[in-house]
Amino acid sequence: MLPETISPPLSSDSTLPSIIVVGLGNPILGDDGVGWKVAEEVKSRLEEKSTGFPQPLPVEVECCSLGGLSLMEQLIGFDSAIIVDAFAVDRPVGTVFAIDLEELPIHSSLHAASAHDTSLQNALAMGRTMGARLPKEVTLVGVATEQQYEFSEELTPNVAAAVPQAVQIVLNLIFRGDTK
Amino acid sequence: MQHISIDPITRLEGHGKIEIFLDAQGNVANTYFQIPELRGFERFCVGRPVEEMPLLTNRICGVCPEAHHMAAAKATDAVYHVDPPRTAKMLRELLYSAFYCTDHTTHFYALAGPDFIMGPTAPVAERNILGVIHKVGLEIGGKVIQMRKYGHNVIEMIGGRKVHPCTSIPGGITKGITEEQRKEIEEMGHWAVEFAQFSLDIFNQIVLGNKEYVDLIVGDVYTHHTYYIGTVDENNKVNFYDGKVSVVSPSGKRLGKYAAAEYTDWIAEHVEPWTYLKFPYLKKIGWKGFVDGEDSGVYMATPLSRLNAADGMATPKAQAEYEKFYSTLGGKPVHQRLATHWARLIELLYAAERWVELVTDSEITSTNIHTKPTEKPTEGVGIVEAPRGTLTHHYWTDERGVVTKANLIVGTTNNYAPIQMSTNKAATSLIKNGNVNEGLLNMVEMAFRAYDPCFGCATHSLPGQMPLEITVRNRDGEIVDVLKQFVE
Numbered sequence: 220m221l222p223e224t225i226s227p228p229l230s231s232d233s234t235l236p237s238i239i240v241v242g243l244g245n246p247i248l249g250d251d252g253v254g255w256k257v258a259e260e261v262k263s264r265l266e267e268k269s270t271g272f273p274q275p276l277p278v279e280v281e282c283c284s285l286g287g288l289s290l291m292e293q294l295i296g297f298d299s300a301i302i303v304d305a306f307a308v309d310r311p312v313g314t315v316f317a318i319d320l321e322e323l324p325i326h327s328s329l330h331a332a333s334a335h336d337t338s339l340q341n342a343l344a345m346g347r348t349m350g351a352r353l354p355k356e357v358t359l360v361g362v363a364t365e366q367q368y369e370f371s372e373e374l375t376p377n378v379a380a381a382v383p384q385a386v387q388i389v390l391n392l393i394f395r396g397d398t399k
Numbered sequence: 400m401q402h403i404s405i406d407p408i409t410r411l412e413g414h415g416k417i418e419i420f421l422d423a424q425g426n427v428a429n430t431y432f433q434i435p436e437l438r439g440f441e442r443f444c445v446g447r448p449v450e451e452m453p454l455l456t457n458r459i460c461g462v463c464p465e466a467h468h469m470a471a472a473k474a475t476d477a478v479y480h481v482d483p484p485r486t487a488k489m490l491r492e493l494l495y496s497a498f499y500c501t502d503h504t505t506h507f508y509a510l511a512g513p514d515f516i517m518g519p520t521a522p523v524a525e526r527n528i529l530g531v532i533h534k535v536g537l538e539i540g541g542k543v544i545q546m547r548k549y550g551h552n553v554i555e556m557i558g559g560r561k562v563h564p565c566t567s568i569p570g571g572i573t574k575g576i577t578e579e580q581r582k583e584i585e586e587m588g589h590w591a592v593e594f595a596q597f598s599l600d601i602f603n604q605i606v607l608g609n610k611e612y613v614d615l616i617v618g619d620v621y622t623h624h625t626y627y628i629g630t631v632d633e634n635n636k637v638n639f640y641d642g643k644v645s646v647v648s649p650s651g652k653r654l655g656k657y658a659a660a661e662y663t664d665w666i667a668e669h670v671e672p673w674t675y676l677k678f679p680y681l682k683k684i685g686w687k688g689f690v691d692g693e694d695s696g697v698y699m700a701t702p703l704s705r706l707n708a709a710d711g712m713a714t715p716k717a718q719a720e721y722e723k724f725y726s727t728l729g730g731k732p733v734h735q736r737l738a739t740h741w742a743r744l745i746e747l748l749y750a751a752e753r754w755v756e757l758v759t760d761s762e763i764t765s766t767n768i769h770t771k772p773t774e775k776p777t778e779g780v781g782i783v784e785a786p787r788g789t790l791t792h793h794y795w796t797d798e799r800g801v802v803t804k805a806n807l808i809v810g811t812t813n814n815y816a817p818i819q820m821s822t823n824k825a826a827t828s829l830i831k832n833g834n835v836n837e838g839l840l841n842m843v844e845m846a847f848r849a850y851d852p853c854f855g856c857a858t859h860s861l862p863g864q865m866p867l868e869i870t871v872r873n874r875d876g877e878i879v880d881v882l883k884q885f886v887e
Contacts, residue, residue, distance in 0.1 A: 247443065247458045283562065284458070288505060288547065337509045337528050345528055349540045370443040 237298035238393060239354070241290070242282040244305055249371040250312075250364035250378045254303040255282045257360070257385045261303075264390065278393055291342035291353070300354040301392050303385060305378075306361035313363060313377035315384045317392065320357035360388050417843070419826050425833025430823040431673055432815075432847065444805040449478050449776060449796045450569055456792065456807070457563050464563045465498040465554065466785035466810070467792075469640065472567035474792040477659065477779025478800070479569040479772035486765040487571030492640040493584070493757040494557040494564060495783070499639060499750035500591050501550030502786045503702075503743050506851055507598060508543045511740040514845055515606045519615070520838035535601065546594050549587040553754075556580050571769035584758045591751035592716070599720060599744050606741075607727070616737040617728065620828045621846060623820055624649040624691040624734050626681055626698035628813070629705030630784045631656065636713035637705050637749060639784040645708040646681065649693055651732045653708075654683065659780040662791055666808065667696075669816075678816045679808060689820045697820070700788030700813035701850055702742040707732035712745065714752035720745045736821055739849045743786075776800040785810035787851050814850045821846040 242258025245251045262280040281293060294300045302320075310316075320340065337345070339357075346353050362381050374382070422428040440459065447455065453471040457464035469491060476483060483491075513526040516534055532540040551561045556576060558564025566573045576584070606612045615621070631645045632638040643656040646665065657665045668677035669686040680686045680696035687695040698704075712718040724745060725731050728738060757763060780793045787810030795804040811818075825846035829839045 245458060247455070284464075285562065288509065288544075289562070292544070292547065292551075341527055341529060345532065345540055346544070348529065348532060349537065349544060351544075370439040 238278045239294060239297040239300050240278060240280045240389060240393070241293060241300065241302045242280070243285070243290070243302055245284050246282070247370055247372055249369055250362075250374055251305050252372070253305045253362045253364065253374055253378050253382065253385075256374060256379075256382055257303045257362070257389065258282050260382060260386045261389050264386065276393075287337045287339060288342045288345075290339055291346050291351075294343075294354055294357070295346065295351050297354050299356040299358070301358050301360060301389055303360045303362075303389060305364040307364060310363040311377075312365060312375070313381040315360070315362050315381050315388060317358055317360045317388055320359055358392055360385055360392070417822055417826075417847075419830070419843075421830070421833060425831070427823070427827040427830050430819070430826045432819045432822050440807070441805050444794075444802045447802050449475050449794055449800045449802050452792070452794060452802070452805075453567050454563075454565055459807075463498075463502060463785050463787070463810070465495060465558070466783060466790050468558070468564045468567060469495055469783045470781045470785075470790045470792040472569075473641075473659070473781030473783065474779045474794050475569040475781070477781060478776045478794055478796055479779075480774040480777075481570040481770050481772040483571035483770055484765075484767045486575065486762050487768040487770075488641065489757050489760060489763055490557050490572050490575065490768065491567060493754060493763070494554055495640050496750045496754040496757065497550045497553035497591075499786060500595070500747060500754065501547045501554075503747040503750065504543060504546045504550075504594075504598070506786070507740065507743060507747070508539070510848060510851070511743070514841070514848070515612055515740070516601075519842055519845060526841070535605075539601075542594055542597065546591060549591060552587065553584055556584065568769070570772050573769070575766055575768045576764055578764055581758055581764050585755065588751060588755040588758055591754055592748070595744070595748035595751045596716070598747060602741060602744055616741075617735055620825055620842075621736045621821065621849070622734050623699075623736065623817060623824070625695070625817055625820075626654070626684070627704035627707040627732060628698050628700050628789055629708035630782065630789065631709045632713060634713070635710040637709040637711075637746070638713065639750070639753075641783075644782060644789060646698070647708045647732060649691070649732070649734070651707070654681075659782040659791070662780060662782065662793075662808075666791075676812065676815055678819075679813055680816065689816060689823070691820070697816045698813070699817045699850075700810065701739050702746050702786075703733060703736070703739040704788070705784060706742045706745065712749045714749050714756065716752055717745055717749035720748060736817075736846065736849045739851075787811050788813045811850070818847045818850050821850070 240258055240261055242254040242256070244254040246255045258280050259282065265276055265278060265280070279297075283290070283293065285293065290302075320343075343353055343357070362378060362385055364375075364378055373379075418431040420428045420430070444452065444455065452475055453468050456467040456471040459467055472491065508531060509528045512531050513521075513528065517526045517530045521530070528540075528543075554564060555561045557566065557572075557574075559566045559574065606616075626646060626648055628644055628646050630638050630642045632642045635645065643658050644662070644665075645656045646654040648654055655665075665682055666679050667682040667686070668679050670677055678686075679698075681698050682696070684694065684696035689697070691697075706721060706724065712721045724738075724741060725733065728735065733742075775798050776796045778793075778795045780791065782789060782791050784790070789808075790810050791808040793806040794802055796802055822843060825843045829842050
């Protein structure tokens with residue numbers, strides 16, 4: 220018998236906040252860390268008393284460098300998820316956009332996108348098949364960057380300038396959900 | 400000359416690209432496996448206090464941060480000339496065993512499993528973890544998630560955080576475990592042992608029970624005769640956390656064993672003009688090109704190499720599987736690269752057994768977990784076995800302990816030459832007269848997937864563009880055909 224303190228893997232705690240904001244990326248790989256910067260700023264804005272946001276907020280903010288199954292596991296128990304990440308796309312660097320995960324042209328909805336794991340879509344499908352309580356809605360807030368191959372803790376100017384807009388989009392998603 | 404480019408762009412680890420050049424008859428002339436280099440890490444480290452390195456280096460990579468944390472912790476111990484107390488070492492190794500269980504589980508069920516359980520030529524849409532669940536049963540998915548959860552629980556209890564541990568410092572660890580936590584970890588460890596046995600049973604039934612798969616594993620396409628390295632304990636048994644690195648020849652003869660600080664006597668690096676990444680090779684043998692054999696310094700560092708480089712496993716159930724492995728595959732060393740998947744499951748069982756062994760040690764809850772460094776910091780090397788191969792961290796500091804230079808040889812880098820050889824051999828064997836189809840391409844991908852390569856650590860930029868695109872060009876560089884897999 221496993222000890223009672225270990226909850227079954229697929230159950231969720233009903234007291235958990237219902238929205239999770241995930242800043243995704245690598246904070247020491249230049250613009251790849253933009254998701255972290257946005258999430259950290261969102262967290263500090265939510266905690267500011269002067270903003271007048273109702274407290275306590277049903278929102279949890281996390282920063283991580285995960286994908287696939289590991290990322291899916293972070294989302295268990297939440298009603299909706301907002302994932303902020305750098306996107307290597309054919310748009311001007313610093314462009315900010317929000318899309319549903321289902322719209323993501325990752326072309327890997329049924330393919331192992333990572334050489335070490337599966338894609339997030341695949342992992343979510345697996346989690347749901349297993350009966351996990353996972354967000355019905357997963358929104359991605361993307362900031363267009365170039366692929367990063369240089370270690371740095373700093374964002375490039377165009378990407379840094381996009382942070383306030385991305386933060387506002389995340390806040391709008393949390394409170395109104397009509398930013399796309 | 401035709402030119403085929405396989406571009407499996409991935410999220411977590413940057414992207415590798417395979418360029419295949421065909422001759423006029425449509426047969427493979429040569430293959431280049433290219434990996435983009437992440438630049439500037441050494442410069443990034445210089446000027447920082449060395450005790451920050453276990454925290455900093457575990458940010459290099461989103462795939463195996465625990466491995467970097469441990470190699471860095473051991474290197475900083477060495478920089479300060481300090482030997483952590485026994486309990487601190489055991490706690491680090493316990494965390495590391497739990498990490499191995501999560502990492503090897505993910506690889507087998509998300510990656511290797513689909514190729515074997517669904518079949519290497521199954522449609523791509525079915526060749527994934529969902530396909531595995533549908534074919535073998537829902538029970539598997541639940542167990543995979545359970546295994547990962549237990550692993551993360553242990554990592555969090557000892558490492559302070561779920562994924563990026565932060566408790567190892569020069570001379571030991573910042574927190575121990577209570578008796579209550581110990582019991583919890585023990586229960587989870589017993590479950591992990593059962594899970595590892597369950598995984599080996601699946602492998603036995605589905606893979607070893609299918610002649611077609613066995614023929615694929617033992618066939619020549621995926622076979623190379625190279626040197627093997629892997630860390631062993633004082634009894635020459637596989638160890639992931641500590642020991643000396645054993646080096647064995649293609650005929651199974653032990654060339655020697657080296658301690659962390661001696662790595663530069665054994666490993667050198669070869670440069671090719673077509674890639675930024677260097678090719679490590681055995682210094683004592685020398686670089687003779689991308690060739691097999693006793694005279695070629697090419698070596699491999701993977702689960703299969705660790706088994707080949709050791710005399711056995713240090714735990715009873717894993718040892719029994721080790722013996723079965725070699726008796727089934729015709730003795731040591733095993734050169735068939737696809738057997739790496741089987742070796743990985745034997746390591747999973749060892750990691751789970753070691754987890755139980757460590758957590759039931761009478762000193763594991765001791766509070767003697769740190770030796771205070773008293774000597775002046777200088778230079779140090781730390782080596783652990785990352786799931787993907789031997790991981791070496793080497794730091795130099797000034798007398799204040801500020802980093803002046805850093806050098807890392809990561810797991811996959813060790814295997815760069817063998818991966819190059821394996822993809823070339825698979826492509827040459829499988830692509831004939833310009834006949835390239837999806838099944839063949841997956842068979843080529845399988846050649847490098849066995850190594851579980853981690854290309855450049857965490858480049859997380861979405862959307863990852865296209866998982867696979869093959870561009871066929873004529874000798875003038877004009878595109879004559881484009882084959883795509885999951886590309887709209």
